[in-house]
Amino acid sequence: MAEPSHGAAIELENLTKRYPGSAQPSVDNVNMEIKAGETVVLVGPSGCGKSTTLKMINRLIEPSGGRIRIDGEDVTDIDPVRLRRKVGYAIQSCGLFPHMTVAQNIALVPRMTGWPKARIRDRVEEMLDLVGLDPGEFRDRYPRRLSGGQQQRVGVARALAADPPVLLMDEPFGAVDPITRDHLQDELIRLQHELRKTIVFVTHDFDEAIKLADRIVVLRERSHIAQFDTPEAILTSPADDFVSGFVGAGAALKRLNLTRVRDVGITGYPTVSVDDPLQVVVNKLRSSGTNEILLLDRRGRPYKWLRRGDLMRAKGSLARAGTPVHDTVTRDATLRDALEAVLTDNTGRVAVTGRHGEFTGVVDMQTLLNSVHALLDADRLEALEAQTGLEEAQEPRTSAELEGA
Known part of the structure; x- marks a missing residue:
């Protein structure tokens, strides 16, 4: 596999877009520096110019002024x-050619670009594997035979195919269901760990921005920058009321989007396969010391949670036994994703999966609650220290202190 190129720094200098007949520019004198290899997310109200700013970077929209x-x-x-051709571009609904x-x-x-056929063929295989799609299964399919999430994965693979240093993404996951969207976000985080491209990403969803960004740009109208900082800094120290409006209520809980499943305790769990005889499953459950066991499909993916009572009612077959696994998370999912998945599955834990959906372990509710309590305690301590510092600064100084000054 060829060594991927790394990202490139991007500088916007006095970037402006004025449409004929408009009294005000759509984008007004934007200055921004984006570091090589970082993910910067543009977020702001509808019509603020964030997509226009993005499209000027690869000149799908020509600037009226600036560099x-x-x-x-x-x-x-x-x-x-x-x-x-040097800048990858992925959009909502993927934009694949249906023919x-x-x-x-x-x-x-x-x-x-003129790549040799053999190199192109190898690159297609590499890109499909990179985004978690089996080349043998998906290579010759047409877009209409793909789910929305699969289409978006192919759209990202196409944007990365020529190994560009820069990837622009304009609300790429906005048209898929919430569970698929979470998994696509996790996939992008995993890809960025591997590739270290420079990603500029537009979204209207502040929670998505927190999850994906190294730094967030909160934009006012005409793409004026209200705050350009890390997600944690914006959550804990919003620049003004406008930015606070984007953060919204529950900033401490939003910080669950800053911690990944890989950062907490992923543990093993007893599993069996759909191909195992029923007696093997019963014996494994008895010896596991638990009241529940995870049934995997033939590809090693989480399929059903089986309890002791389910096995007693199985009558020689697992076909109708157990509770289907409704949701899983990857190691790159956030603690918020994991908490939602645990509550959805109602088993007290969520299965963690790898690139191709294979089972790698579980995260349980107690681990997640411990992490939530740690975040809340940290916030309380920070608030207390800030209040103490403010009170000390406001205390009247003694005569001796004043003389010493």
Whole structure:
């Protein structure tokens, strides 16, 4: 596998977009520096200019004024087609060409760039595996035969196929259901750990911004920057009331989006396979010391939770026994995702899965509650220290202190 390129720094200097006939510019004099390899998320009210700002980076929308530099190169005046081949782009509803197969969609930019056929073929396989899709199963499918989540994965694979240093994403997960959206977000976090591209991501969902971003840009109208900082800094120290409005209530609980499942205790759990004879399953449950066991499908993915009573009623078959696993999380999921999954499955734990959905362990409710309490305690301590510091600063100084000053 070829070593992926890393990200490139992006500089926006006095970037402006004014449409003919408009009294005000849509984007007004934006200055921003994005570090190589970081994920920056633009968030703001509808119509504030965040998507326009994003599209000016690869000149899908031409700027009216200002400069764009990528890795030090001023791209404002170079051929926009050549620029777009160097910048990956993923959008809502993925934008796949319906008359092309998955492989043809992914191969589009490498083919236009002039890559050899063998290299393109290898790259398609590599990209499908990277986004968690089996090349043998998905390579020759057409987009209409894919679920919404699978289409979005292919869209990301296509955006990354030519190994660009920069990836622009315009609300790419906005059109899928909440569970699929959580898993796609986790997948993007995992990919970023591996690839370290520079990602500029637009969303209207502040919780999504907290989950994905190294830094968040909160935009006012005309893309004026209200605050550009880390998610934790924005949650704990919003710049003004406008930013506080985006944070909303429950900032402490929103910090659950800053901690990943991989950072807490993932433990093993007794499992059996759908191919195991019933007596093997019964014996495994008896020897496990638990009242429940996890049944895996033929690919090693979580399938059902089996309790002792389920096995007594199985009558020689597991087909109708047990409770289906409704939700799982990956190691890159947030504690908030895990907590929601535990409450949805109502088993007191959630199964953690790998890239292809295979079972890797569980996180239980007690572990999650301990993490929530730790976050709340940290917030209380921080608030107490801040209040103590304020009171000390306001205390009247003695004569001796004043003389010493």
